[in-house]
Every structure is written in C-alpha cells, then in structure tokens.
Amino acid sequence: MNRPAPVSSRLPEFTWDTLDAAAAVAAAHPDGLINLSIGTPVDPVPPVIRQALAAASDAPGYPLTAGTPALRDAIAAWVARACGTGVDGLGVLPTIGSKELVAWLPTLLGLGPGDVVVVPSVCYPTYEDGARLAGATTVRTDSLTALGPDPRVRLVWVNSPGNPTGRVLPVNHLRKVVDWARERGAVVASDECYLPLGWSAEARPVSVLAPEVCGGSYDGVLAVHSLSKRSNLAGYRAGFVAGDPALVAELLKVRKHAGMIVPAPVQAAMIAALADEGHADAQRERYRARRERLLAAFTGAGFTLEHSEAGLYLWLTRGEDCWRTVDWLARRGILVAAGALYGPGGAQHVRVALTASDAHVAAVPGRLAQP
Ligand SMILES: Cc1ncc(COP(=O)(O)O)c(C=O)c1O
Numbered sequence: 001m002n003r004p005a006p007v008s009s010r011l012p013e014f015t016w017d018t019l020d021a022a023a024a025v026a027a028a029h030p031d032g033l034i035n036l037s038i039g040t041p042v043d044p045v046p047p048v049i050r051q052a053l054a055a056a057s058d059a060p061g062y063p064l065t066a067g068t069p070a071l072r073d074a075i076a077a078w079v080a081r082a083c084g085t086g087v088d089g090l091g092v093l094p095t096i097g098s099k100e101l102v103a104w105l106p107t108l109l110g111l112g113p114g115d116v117v118v119v120p121s122v123c124y125p126t127y128e129d130g131a132r133l134a135g136a137t138t139v140r141t142d143s144l145t146a147l148g149p150d151p152r153v154r155l156v157w158v159n160s161p162g163n164p165t166g167r168v169l170p171v172n173h174l175r176k177v178v179d180w181a182r183e184r185g186a187v188v189a190s191d192e193c194y195l196p197l198g199w200s201a202e203a204r205p206v207s208v209l210a211p212e213v214c215g216g217s218y219d220g221v222l223a224v225h226s227l228s229k230r231s232n233l234a235g236y237r238a239g240f241v242a243g244d245p246a247l248v249a250e251l252l253k254v255r256k257h258a259g260m261i262v263p264a265p266v267q268a269a270m271i272a273a274l275a276d277e278g279h280a281d282a283q284r285e286r287y288r289a290r291r292e293r294l295l296a297a298f299t300g301a302g303f304t305l306e307h308s309e310a311g312l313y314l315w316l317t318r319g320e321d322c323w324r325t326v327d328w329l330a331r332r333g334i335l336v337a338a339g340a341l342y343g344p345g346g347a348q349h350v351r352v353a354l355t356a357s358d359a360h361v362a363a364v365p366g367r368l369a370q371p
Contacts, residue, residue, distance in 0.1 A: 007133070010132045010133065010135070011129055011132055011133070012125070012129075016037075016038070018338070018341065019037060019326070019335065019337065019338065019341075022326045022327060022329075022330040022335060023037075023330075023335050025327070025330040025331060026329070026330040026331075026332075026333050026334060026335040027333075029331075029332065029333025029367075030333075031333060031363070031367075032333065033333055033335060034333055034334045034335070034356060034360045034363060034364060034367065035335045035356065035360075036294075036334060036335060036336050036352045036353045036355075036356055036360075036364075037335045037336050037337045037351075037353065038337070038353060038355070039163070039229065039312045039313065039353045039354075039355050040234055040353075040355055041228065041229060041232040041233075041234050041355055042355055042356065042357050043232050043283065043286060044232065045231075045232050045233065045235075045236075046231065046232065046273075046276070046279035048272050048273075048276050048279065049231060049233065049236075049269050049272050049273045049276075049279070050269075051272070052268045052269045052271065052272035052273075053236070053265045053266070053268065053269040054265075055268065056264060056265040056267075056268030056269070057265050059263070059264035059265055061264075062261070063261050063262065063263060063264040063267060064261075064267075065093075065252060065255050065256045065260065065261045066093065066094075066252055067092070067093065067094040067240075067262065067267055068264075068267055068268075068271075070271050071094060071267045071268075071270055071271050072092055074270065074271045074274040074275060075092040075094065075240050075242065075270075075274060076090055076092055076242075077274070077275075078274040079092070079207075079209065079223070079225075079242045082195060082196060082207070083192075083195070083207035083209040083210055083223065083242075084206075084207070084210045084211070085207065085209040085210055085211065086211075086216075089218060089245055090209075090218060090242055090243070090245065091218070091242065091243060091244060091245035091246075091247065091248025091249060092240060092241070092242045092248065093240060093241050093242075093248050093251055093252055093255070094238070094239070094240045094262040094267060094270065095224075095239040095240055095241055095260070095262065096237045096239070096260060096261075096262055097226060097228060097234070097237035097238060097239045098191070098193055098224050098225065098226040098228070098239035098240075098241075099126055099239075100237075100260065101224055101239065101241055102124070102126045102127060102130055102191065102224065103126050103129055103130045103133060104130060104133065104260075105130055105155070105189060105222075106130045106131050106133070106134035106136050106154075106155055107130070107133055107134040108250075108251050108254050108255070109154070109155065109187060109247075109250070109251075111131070111134045111136045111154050111155060112134055112135050112136060113135045113136065114136075114137075114152055115134070115136040115137070115152050115153075115154045115155075116136065116137050116138075116139055116151045116152050116153045116154065117130070117131035117134075117136050117137070117138050117139070117153075117154070117155045117156075117157065118138075118139050118140075118141060118144065118147070118153055118155070118156040118157065119131070119138055119139070119140055119157045120140070120141075120142055120157065120158065120159055120162060120343075121140045121141055121142050121343055121345045122162075122164065122165055122339070122342045122343040122345040122346045122349075123140075123157070123159060123162065123163070123164075123342055123343060124159060124163045124164075124191070124342070125341065125342065127157045127159075127191075128140075131155075136154070136155075139151065139153075140343055140345075144156070144176070144177060144180045153181075153184060153186045154186055154187065155186060155187050155189060156177060156180075156181050156186055156187070156188050156189070157189050157190075157191060158174065158177055158188065158189075158190045158191070158208070159190070159191040159192075160174070160190070160192070160205060160206075161194040161195065161197065161198065161205050161309070161310035161311035162194075162307070162311065163193075163194065163311060163312075163313060163342075163351075164313050164315055164337065164339065164342045164346065164349075164351035165306065165307040165308070165313075165315045166307045166308035166309055166310055166311040166313055166314070166315050167307040167309070167315075168198070168200075168203040168204070168205050168206075168307075168309045168310050169206075170203075170206075171206055171210075171212050171213055174190070174206065174208055174213045175212070175213050175215075178208065178213060178214055178215075178220070178221060181220055182219065182220050185220075186220070187220055187221075187222065187244075187247065188208060188220060188221045188222070189222045189224060190207070190208035190209075190221065190222065190223045190224065191224045192205075192207055192208070192223050192224060192225055193224065193225060193226035193228065193229060193239070194229065194310060194311035194312060195207060195225070196229075196230050196280060196284065197229065197230075197284060197287060197310055197311050197312060198309070198310040199288065199291060199308075199309060199310055200309040200310070202309075203309035203310065205310050207223055208221050208222075208223050208243075209221065209223050209242065209243060218243045218244045218245065219244055220244055220247075221243045221244055222241050222242070222243040222244060222247055222248070223241070223242050223243050224239070224240075224241050225239060225240050225241070225242065226238070226239040227239065227270060227273050227274075229312055230273075230280045230283070231273040231279060231280060231283070232283060233269070233273060236266050236269055236270075237262075237266065238262065238266055238269065238270045238273070240270075287312065287354045287355075289358075290354045290356065290358070290361045291314070291354050293361050293362070293364070293365075294314060294352060294354065294361060294364060295308075295314060296365075297364045297365040297368055298314060298316055298352065298364075298368070300365070300368070301368040301369070302318060303316040303317065303318055304316065304317050304318070304319070306349070312353060312354050312355060313351045313352060313353055313354065314351070314352040314354070315339075315349055315351060316349060316350055316351075316352060317339075317348050317349045317350070318348075319348060320348060321347065321348065322338040322339040322340050322346065322347055322348055322349055322350055323338055323340070325338075325350045326338045326350060329350070332367040332368060332370050333367055334364065334367055334368075336350045336351060336352050336353075337350065337351040337353075338350060338351075339351060
C-alpha cells in the first residue's frame with residue numbers, strides 16, 4: 001500500500017529541539033537555568049482580563065467564528081487607536097493566537113505548488129512553515145527588487161518590529177512593499193504582534209494599515225495582531241487579523257467550515273484586554289526596565305547590539321558562529337536562541353528574550369562575568 005508522504009515531512013525539525021544540548025548544559029549550572037531563549041510572558045495575566053474570562057465561563061453554546069459584535073467593535077476600536085487608522089471598511093476577525101493564522105494563511109488564501117511566498121531574510125520560522133504546509137515556495141529577501149521579473153508571488157510577509165532582529169521598517173519601506181504587491185495582485189501580510197513595544201522615538205513602529213503606508217485603502221493588506229505579548233495572554237491564544245474586507249470575509253468563510261473558532265470566554269477576555277491600555281502600559285515599562293539591564297549586561301560583556309529598536313528581543317553578536325556563543329552562554333547557565341534558527345543571515349547572532357523574571361534578569365551580569 002502506498003501511503004502519502006506525511007505532512008510533517010514538508011516541515012523542518014522543530015526549531016527548539018536543536019537547542020536541547022545547550023539547554024542541558026545550561027540547566028546543569030549550580031545556580032539554575034536562566035532561560036532567555038523563548039519570548040514567553042512570565043508576568044501574571046492582568047486581573048481585569050481574568051475576571052472577564054471567569055465571568056464568561058458559562059458558555060454552553062458554540063461561539064461565533066466572526067467574533068461577537070462586542071469583540072469585533074473592540075478590535076476595530078483598538079486598531080483605530082494603535083494603528084492610527086479609520087474603521088470604515090476595515091475587515092476584522094479574531095484568531096486562536098496569531099501563530100495558527102501565520103501557519104495557515106497561505107493555505108486559507110488558496111496558495112499551492114508554483115506559488116511564491118516572500119518572507120524576511122531573517123525571520124520567525126512559521127512564515128516558511130506556512131508556505132510549506134500549502135506546498136508553496138518560499139523566497140527570503142528584504143528587497144523586492146532583488147526578486148527579478150516574474151516569480152509567481154502571491155503573498156509577501158513583513159514583520160515590523162521584527163522577530164528576531166527588533167528591526168523597525170520605516171514608512172517608505174512598507175509603502176514600497178504595498179505598492180509593489182498591489183501592482184502584481186499579491187497580498188501583503190504584516191505581522192504586527194510587537195507593534196506596541198517600541199523603545200526608540202526615532203524608530204516608531206508603524207502599521208501597514210496606517211494611511212501613510214496603505215494610502216487609506218485596505219486593498220490587498222492584512223495586519224496580524226496578538227494579545228500574547230501586549231497583555232500576557234499567550235496561554236489564552238488570542239489574536240486577530242484586520243485589513244482588506246474581502247480577504248477577511250474569505251478567511252472567515254473557510255475558517256467557519258474548518259472550525260477555527262476562538263472560545264467564547266477568550267472572546268470576552270479579549271474585549272477586556274483591548275479596552276484597557278493601563279495594563280499594557282505597565283507591562284511595556286516592565287520590559288523597558290529589563291531591556292535596559294540586559295542590554296547593559298551584554299554590551300558590558302563585549303556583545304554588539306544590532307537593530308533591537310523595538311519588540312521583545314536583543315539581537316546580539318560576538319562576531320563568531322552563533323552556536324559558539326550559545327555554548328559560551330550555556331556554560332554560564334543562560335540559554336538563548338541561535339540566530340541561525342531564523343535564517344542563514346542570522347548565523348553570527350543570538351536572540352535574547354526580555355521575557356524573564358526580574359530576579360533572573362538581575363542575575364545575568366554576574367553570570368556573564370564568570371570566567
Ligand atoms: C513574529 C511573531 N509572530 C507571531 C507569533 C505568534 O504569537 P501568538 O501565536 O502567541 O499570537 C510570535 C510569537 O512569538 C512571533 O514572534
């Protein structure tokens with residue numbers, strides 16, 4: 001019997017498994033592991049959100065894939081504030097965190113073999129995984145002019161502020177991407193899950209939905225957002241997509257059939273989270289303080305910082321192969337992500353997450369000073 005090749009054979013080894021050896025070394029440190037390798041929030045879920053979740057826990061019926069009218073309004077109102085855009089004609093749709101949308105977007109948009117998905121040269125691996133799941137081809141580039149005349153580009157991912165680099169793309173760059181894609185009928189998907197986490201007044205993160213980028217029309221553009229980092233909600237799986245109403249309507253149609261529905265209590269929690277900027281401001285200040293301490297510690301130990309103007313990571317190099325740096329840090333009980341996991345352009349960098357407890361962050365300078 002000829003079984004089809006397993007779908008997993010289209011996907012690379014799970015990124016984090018390649019860090020297992022370094023994790024074992026770091027965990028053996030006498031003072032314990034300091035894990036700066038994953039951007040997983042460690043601070044509590046704000047009470048206002050937990051209360052909303054609890055109050056909505058009696059939810060015997062099926063939730064709406066489109067989201068309740070109250071959630072749709074809350075998303076639109078937040079997008080208007082955070083992205084500086086109008087809500088007229090804006091399509092919105094809640095997602096089960098943003099990773100599932102990133103992974104399935106090429107499939108949901110009907111891409112397949114022969115189609116090209118453009119992703120940033122050094123980036124979050126799920127953009128490529130999504131292309132592979134759809135059977136499409138990935139091209140890694142930050143410059144669309146380098147693509148040549150005629151690859152069948154159907155989807156272009158941008159990610160600003162970027163993971164892992166913390167790079168903020170200026171308005172001009174984003175505008176050129178949108179113009180280029182519109183001329184060719186390609187979709188621009190802008191992953192903006194770190195948009196609220198800008199650290200520099202000179203490099204203010206801007207949404208693809210901002211009028212200076214999209215020209216006041218949402219045609220062909222989708223912004224992907226997440227509450228995981230802004231609101232410490234990674235465990236709830238709460239995200240959304242906003243933009244071209246026709247594209248969003250198509251996503252909704254397919255997702256209704258596929259049962260890709262945000263649970264009702266999580267929808268209620270999202271409304272509370274989106275309506276409250278206080279907890280998001282406090283969380284941003286926590287990350288700002290951790291960032292300053294970690295930045296001083298790493299640069300003091302001879303690391304060089306690149307980009308990192310925004311987002312949840314420091315993108316650092318010692319001018320050597322990233323796995324050497326990973327091992328050097330692991331011997332000091334610190335686990336970081338190897339830049340090579342994000343593309344060949346990251347081969348000499350490591351990514352340090354700001355999502356560690358204050359106690360762990362305070363211990364980093366001492367660890368780095370170890371001989
Ligand atoms: C760039 C980027 N996009 C999307 C995600 C997915 O986040 P979530 O699924 O928690 O919304 C992450 C998570 O770290 C990320 O770094």
